[in-house]
Amino acid sequence: MGPLKGVKVLEIASIGPGPFAAMMLSDMGAEVLRIDRIMQESEVDLDKADKDILNRGRKSVSVDLKNPAGVEVVLRLAERSDALIEGFRPGVMERLGLSPEVCLKRNPRLVYGRVTGWGQEGPLALTAGHDINYIALAGVLDAIGRVDQPPVPPLNLLGDFGGGGMILAFGVVCALIERVTSGRGQVVDAAMVDGAAILTTMIHGLRAMGNWNEERGTNLLDTGAPFYETYECRDGKYISVGSIEPQFYDLLIKLTGLEGEKLPDQMDRAAWPALKDRMAKIFKSKSREEWCEVMEGTDVCFAPVLSMGEAPEHPHLKHRGTFIEVADITQPAPAPRFSRTAPEVSHPPPHPGQHTDEALSEWGFTKEEIAELRECKAAP
Numbered sequence: 001m002g003p004l005k006g007v008k009v010l011e012i013a014s015i016g017p018g019p020f021a022a023m024m025l026s027d028m029g030a031e032v033l034r035i036d037r038i039m040q041e042s043e044v045d046l047d048k049a050d051k052d053i054l055n056r057g058r059k060s061v062s063v064d065l066k067n068p069a070g071v072e073v074v075l076r077l078a079e080r081s082d083a084l085i086e087g088f089r090p091g092v093m094e095r096l097g098l099s100p101e102v103c104l105k106r107n108p109r110l111v112y113g114r115v116t117g118w119g120q121e122g123p124l125a126l127t128a129g130h131d132i133n134y135i136a137l138a139g140v141l142d143a144i145g146r147v148d149q150p151p152v153p154p155l156n157l158l159g160d161f162g163g164g165g166m167i168l169a170f171g172v173v174c175a176l177i178e179r180v181t182s183g184r185g186q187v188v189d190a191a192m193v194d195g196a197a198i199l200t201t202m203i204h205g206l207r208a209m210g211n212w213n214e215e216r217g218t219n220l221l222d223t224g225a226p227f228y229e230t231y232e233c234r235d236g237k238y239i240s241v242g243s244i245e246p247q248f249y250d251l252l253i254k255l256t257g258l259e260g261e262k263l264p265d266q267m268d269r270a271a272w273p274a275l276k277d278r279m280a281k282i283f284k285s286k287s288r289e290e291w292c293e294v295m296e297g298t299d300v301c302f303a304p305v306l307s308m309g310e311a312p313e314h315p316h317l318k319h320r321g322t323f324i325e326v327a328d329i330t331q332p333a334p335a336p337r338f339s340r341t342a343p344e345v346s347h348p349p350p351h352p353g354q355h356t357d358e359a360l361s362e363w364g365f366t367k368e369e370i371a372e373l374r375e376c377k378a379a380p
Contacts, residue, residue: 002029002343017164018087026057027334036352055349062353069378119191131159147217163195226276231283238305
């Protein structure tokens with residue numbers, strides 16, 4: 001039912017950003033077929049596969065990409081696809097015989113999406129890396145953390161998913177829209193280092209204005225300001241405040257009991273550390289629940305810091321359906337929302353190769369052809 005209904009995507013199984021991009025496209029209604037490698041029974045943990053919700057919403061076919069017959073399967077599927085996405089190091093798909101040139105020759109309208117850490121070219125293109133490395137080089141990691149403390153990796157959210165998978169999905173959809181007028185496919189080169197960098201665009205603007213310095217933990221949005229911080233409560237739990245605008249800051253001062261005191265100007269950076277210490281003591285005087293009773297629902301810009309287990313139970317998120325349950329697993333719902341073409345999770349994550357016969361048949365292979373693939377060991 002989603003806005004991408006009717007779009008067919010071929011996903012060459014990978015890790016991290018590739019599956020995330022495929023999940024986003026599937027959530028939005030695209031028919032995504034995942035190509036997994038052939039795995040031995042001892043390699044497949046069915047219990048974990050059921051819970052790998054990054055793979056939700058698509059069917060899985062297993063083929064041997066080192067077997068020419070397996071490569072031909074992918075090429076035939078690419079002929080019927082609107083897009084193909086892959087997440088290998090540069091050169092791997094070329095060595096397999098599945099380069100953009102080969103695939104686009106078979107299907108000139110194909111959008112060929114590639115996601116890597118460093119990009120398809122450049123001095124580091126062929127070297128290994130992970131999220132932490134890509135955001136480090138992009139200048140992102142250095143800015144995250146508290147004053148006089150080391151940088152703190154923000155899980156793997158900014159490189160793998162925000163700068164990688166989401167940028168890849170965006171690029172694929174952009175290329176599909178462009179194809180409407182040109183009639184031609186093209187290659188999308190999504191690099192996590194590029195994606196992480198573009199996420200910092202506003203911060204670069206603040207630097208240019210002289211409103212951001214490179215000493216970590218001393219700025220408006222990096223825990224430097226007492227009114228944009230997390231604070232520990234009496235019960236050891238935390239709350240967050242983000243009272244940047246003057247009217248919200250005034251409300252923060254009122255609700256913390258500081259109204260009427262002679263305080264420095266809100267933007268007096270030299271006074272921030274002392275005021276932060278003062279607020280830390282105030283917030284530690286009540287439990288998180290007590291502060292919710294005081295501040296939640298006001299314009300102070302407040303929220304309790306919830307764990308991943310607590311978040312789905314919050315009344316606001318329950319009202320919106322921000323989390324859903326699929327096959328007894330609580331997980332984030334597809335986002336964003338649409339007024340007519342509501343996205344949905346079509347089915348739980350597949351086991352590798354779970355739909356080999358079913359999906360190949362749906363995509364145009366005969367029973368005899370599938371049997372031949374097994375005979376030459378290109379399929380399990």
